Amino acid sequence: MDNPFSLQGKTILVTGASSGIGRAISIACSRMGAKVVLTGxxxxxxxxxxxxxxxNGCQMLVADLTSDEDVRALVGQLPLLDGxxxxxxxxxRLPCKMVMSQDVDEVMNINFKSNVLLQAALLKAKKIQKSSSIxxxxxxxxxSPSIGNAIYSASKGALISYARCLALELAPRLIRVNCICPAMVATDLILKGGLTMEDLGAAxxxxxxxxxxxxxxxAYLAVYLLSDASAWMTGSCVDLTGGANEL
Incomplete structure (x- = not known):
């Protein structure tokens, strides 16, 4: 019997692949047989x-996804994608009363806008094959609100709402769209948010x-969502929290 969790024969694009979660997903996908296209x-x-x-067959394409020029160049170099x-x-981390226009623009441009515009470019260029997974x-x-996290939280909420609409639009082509919603994950990102190692250890x-x-x-949940094992799953947001109800 074929392994439904295998990514053999699939070509997967991973953005933000240069560190943290993106790095782990890229490595896990390649180990499951995918040809991975890294970008960052x-x-x-x-x-x-x-x-x-x-x-074999993996690629690396350097791009800044907030740059229209870089996105055009990236999409032009991509093979057909299965995921x-x-x-x-x-x-x-910034209290609401301290938020400035540039703070909103920076977070929303990277966490939300760049994803939306790259996805639109991929669809227009017909780079995503039927029965793919996003x-x-x-x-x-x-x-799960927390003090100082308003703009980051808003950017992720916007991404979830967008993904659910995208899932409906792409369902006729059997392209699935799902979100992973982790609680705290031990990456450099949370340390850059101002938390110390002592804070993290106690929390x-x-x-x-x-x-x-x-x-x-x-990464292992992403592999499942990219694989044929999740063929009847779309429009979902999967919480990955270690049992926690709060961040």
Missing amino acids: RNKERLNSIFDSLSG VVYCAGIGQ VFIASRAAS QLQYPLKRYGTPEDV
């Missing part, structure tokens, strides 16, 4: 991850499973 802004880090991929995972994103890395922050003990997630935890 940091060429040096992409090179390092590219060297960690399994199998896309949108991992590119930034965090932000996965957005959203966040539990969209439905994760409040989780029922007594730890934060790892990038690999998210």
Whole structure:
């Protein structure tokens, strides 16, 4: 019997592949047989991850997804795709009264707008094949408020709403669209948000499973959503929280 979780024969684009969750998803997909196309802004880090991929036929394309020119060049170089995972994103911790126009623009442009415009470009260029799978890395922050996290939470909420509409539009072509909504995952992103290692160590003990997630935890769920094993799953947002109800 064929393995329904295999990604053999599939070509998967992973954005934000140069670190954290994007890195883990790229490596996991390659180990499951996919030809992975890495994209991100940091060429040096992409090179390092590219060297960690399994199998043949993988590609690395450097691009800034907030640049219209880079997006056009990226889409023009892409092969036909069987899956896309949108991992590119930034965090932000800022009290609501301190938010400035540039803060909103920076977070929304990277976490929401760049994903929407790349997806539109891929569809216009007919790069996504029938029966493909699209996965957005959203966040539990969209439905679990925390102080200082307003703009980040809003960007992920917008992404979830967009993905649900996209799922309806692409259903006639059997293209599936789903979101993964992790709680805290141990990456550089949360440290850049102003939390110390001591903060993290104490806070994760409040989780029922007594730890934060790892990038690999998210990667394995992404593999499932990209595989034929999830063929009847679309328009869903999967919480991945270690049992926690709050971030």
